[in-house]
Amino acid sequence: MDRGAHSVEVLVTLLALKCALPDAFFMSRGNHESETVNRVHGFYEEVVRKYDARMYTMFGKVLNSLPLAYIVAGRYFVLHGGLCDKSDLRIEDIQRIDRHCVPETGSMMAQLLWSDPGSEPGLHPSHRGEGVLFGPDVTAAFLERNGLKAIVRSHVWEADGYKVDHGGQCVTIFSAPNYTGAPSPAAYINIGADLELRFVQFEAAAYQGKQPKRRPTIPLTY
Numbered sequence: 001m002d003r004g005a006h007s008v009e010v011l012v013t014l015l016a017l018k019c020a021l022p023d024a025f026f027m028s029r030g031n032h033e034s035e036t037v038n039r040v041h042g043f044y045e046e047v048v049r050k051y052d053a054r055m056y057t058m059f060g061k062v063l064n065s066l067p068l069a070y071i072v073a074g075r076y077f078v079l080h081g082g083l084c085d086k087s088d089l090r091i092e093d094i095q096r097i098d099r100h101c102v103p104e105t106g107s108m109m110a111q112l113l114w115s116d117p118g119s120e121p122g123l124h125p126s127h128r129g130e131g132v133l134f135g136p137d138v139t140a141a142f143l144e145r146n147g148l149k150a151i152v153r154s155h156v157w158e159a160d161g162y163k164v165d166h167g168g169q170c171v172t173i174f175s176a177p178n179y180t181g182a183p184s185p186a187a188y189i190n191i192g193a194d195l196e197l198r199f200v201q202f203e204a205a206a207y208q209g210k211q212p213k214r215r216p217t218i219p220l221t222y
């Protein structure tokens with residue numbers, strides 16, 4: 001929850017949607033939903049500026065309670081980052097994690113939040129310094145072991161808002177247009193009655209805050 005001017009408003013809106021639609025709206029924890037990261041990338045400063053440090057502590061408890069992953073339609077494994085270095089990872093292993101804390105470096109929890117798909121088979125160190133790069137064979141084995149069809153994750157900006165890796169078994173979806181200020185589309189996924197994934201791209205909405213004051217134009221004279 002950071003890297004934006006309205007992170008507080010975004011989080012409150014998401015929480016309101018969860019309250020209004022508890023059986024239809026789901027949120028998962030990302031690598032930035034952590035005390036250590038929020039202190040660096042602006043969320044702490046924004047909350048303290050708009051409220052106070054007590055509110056920041058309350059937000060932290062909420063973010064710590066978010067699920068690390070969930071399963072949609074019995075076939076899609078949804079999480080923020082990716083798989084960890086446990087060779088026989090099962091859903092039950094993830095369910096046993098105590099998520100109400102700051103992830104420890106190198107832990108299964110941290111890897112699930114920070115890992116990314118890689119193009120090479122096997123597991124490899126990540127350039128992020130946390131998590132791993134997991135290859136197509138790792139994805140295929142995990143899905144078969146747990147009776148799933150595909151991994152749906154985010155964590156990485158994509159020029160088109162989404163990317164399909166590992167022969168369609170690993171999908172990255174990025175829903176923040178104009179990320180860090182650079183013009184770029186975002187995307188989301190629709191799952192129809194046939195339970196297939198359909199990608200929908202969208203652009204950033206027009207700014208709806210205070211409009212800049214018009215300045216009179218002065219004709220050039222030569």
